[in-house]
Amino acid sequence: MSALTPEADPLAHPELEQIDLPDVLHALSDPVRLSIVAALASGEERTCKSFDLPVTKSTCTHHFRVLREAGVIRQRLEGTTRLNSLRRAELDGRYPGLLDAVLGAAGS
Amino acid sequence: MSALTPEADPLAHPELEQIDLPDVLHALSDPVRLSIVAALASGEERTCKSFDLPVTKSTCTHHFRVLREAGVIRQRLEGTTRLNSLRRAELDGRYPGLLDAVLGAAGS
DNA sequence: ATCCTTGTACGACGGATATCGAACTTTGAT
């Protein structure tokens, strides 16, 4: 039962069907998190530190966790860093056009 | 200076250029408010009471104000009621595809 | 082994938020 308990995994990601629209919108409603998502729009994997955000480390951890738990980003362990990427294809399948619209709106 | 002071107007709506994306996303991130917006998607004007929301009157007032101040809906006085409508064309001009994507996602 | 880098965990704190109930206002109907 160890691998199946979600609480036990420190890097738990929601399944596609578990992603909730209000949660996604809330995750995107913060300027810091929106800038993270916009920076990931190119498709690259980037470490947390590479973003140069106007908040401290612990606040960064918080924002990346909110995005991950809402299903917006994926976090992958790589040595001592976490590589972040957008779950774009999955989000596009679940909520067609949403991410593009938000990214377009954030860019203007 | 009476007509130009925003605070004096109890039904102040933001101009298109003043609408802020994080504010809009936050306004849409609440399930009650999302259901209001979805119900207004047809384009009709509807009174507050016609929604039959699972909250009290004063909470309704709160949610409609959040949506109005974020620029998502317009409220018009008509006798003793307020007629609510989506600012769809304006939002579409400012954030193309956003409202459609959210409404599509909320409907599924 | 030691240190540096990257990030998490744990409180803590102040401000925002969703909710309610009760009192009030305004309008329209009886």
Add this chain to the structure above:
DNA sequence: ATCAAAGTTCGATATCCGTCGTACAAGGAT
């Protein structure tokens, strides 16, 4: 004139949220 209906306003409350600092853990480099 009275009354009911639709909302607002005003506290009050409980919770959530963004932020920070400090302490901690794990990997990589020297």
